[in-house]
Amino acid sequence: MVESLFGADDGRDFWAFEKRAFQLGYIHIAGIDEAGRGALAGPVVAAAVILPEGLEIEGIDDSKKLSPSKREVLFDAIVSKSLAVGIGLADNKVIDQINILQATLLAMKKAVLELSIEPDHIFVDGNCTLPIGISQKAIIRGDSSSISIAAASIVAKVTRDRLMVEYDEIYPGYGFAGHKGYGCASHLASIAALGPCQIHRMTFGGVKEHICDNKMTLFSEARP
Numbered sequence: 001m002v003e004s005l006f007g008a009d010d011g012r013d014f015w016a017f018e019k020r021a022f023q024l025g026y027i028h029i030a031g032i033d034e035a036g037r038g039a040l041a042g043p044v045v046a047a048a049v050i051l052p053e054g055l056e057i058e059g060i061d062d063s064k065k066l067s068p069s070k071r072e073v074l075f076d077a078i079v080s081k082s083l084a085v086g087i088g089l090a091d092n093k094v095i096d097q098i099n100i101l102q103a104t105l106l107a108m109k110k111a112v113l114e115l116s117i118e119p120d121h122i123f124v125d126g127n128c129t130l131p132i133g134i135s136q137k138a139i140i141r142g143d144s145s146s147i148s149i150a151a152a153s154i155v156a157k158v159t160r161d162r163l164m165v166e167y168d169e170i171y172p173g174y175g176f177a178g179h180k181g182y183g184c185a186s187h188l189a190s191i192a193a194l195g196p197c198q199i200h201r202m203t204f205g206g207v208k209e210h211i212c213d214n215k216m217t218l219f220s221e222a223r224p
Helices: 016-023 068-081 092-098 100-113 147-170 185-194 213-219
Strands: 029-035 044-050 084-090 121-125 136-139
Touching: 016 029, 016 121, 016 147, 029 100, 029 147, 044 100, 044 147, 068 147, 084 100, 084 147, 092 100, 121 147
Parallel strands: 029 121, 121 136
Antiparallel strands: 029 044, 044 084
């Protein structure tokens, strides 16, 4: 039996879902999660991760419960020790076109298709399954109960955070490197002062109220 990754003082068995799937005969099980769904700017990023059965990585958990430095360390361990990792994203324009839920499912599907090993079963964080012909199960709060989904949550979060740091250099003045595009007070104030830039989600509250042609032209020649 695989031991818990959390030690004797934590009652969770983070492999419980995966163990049941292995018992049913599935071999390559992928966990899927996203980052950036609630942000006002930037893409929604999804990750798909297939872990070797019984892999132990100390400290892995829902990415929201971990410090940025801990996520970075775990990201490297997950990427190096996984059987396969896939990344998919939907940018702000796609989000505005098809809505955030559909964009999230699209990014998740892209992540699965980017895996170098085709999974025979997938666990999806949340209450929606993916439009893809693979056996799957949606798990609400899966990033706190499935090792594969937790690993995917870390990969998605770190990948997106790194993208937002890059965007901070392209679109200065918004503080993307700090808040990563989420709707904190300083971000909302910068949108009100500067107007939205090219990576803002124009259909989102906090952004759409400040769309102004004059302000948008300030960023029309920004690097893509």
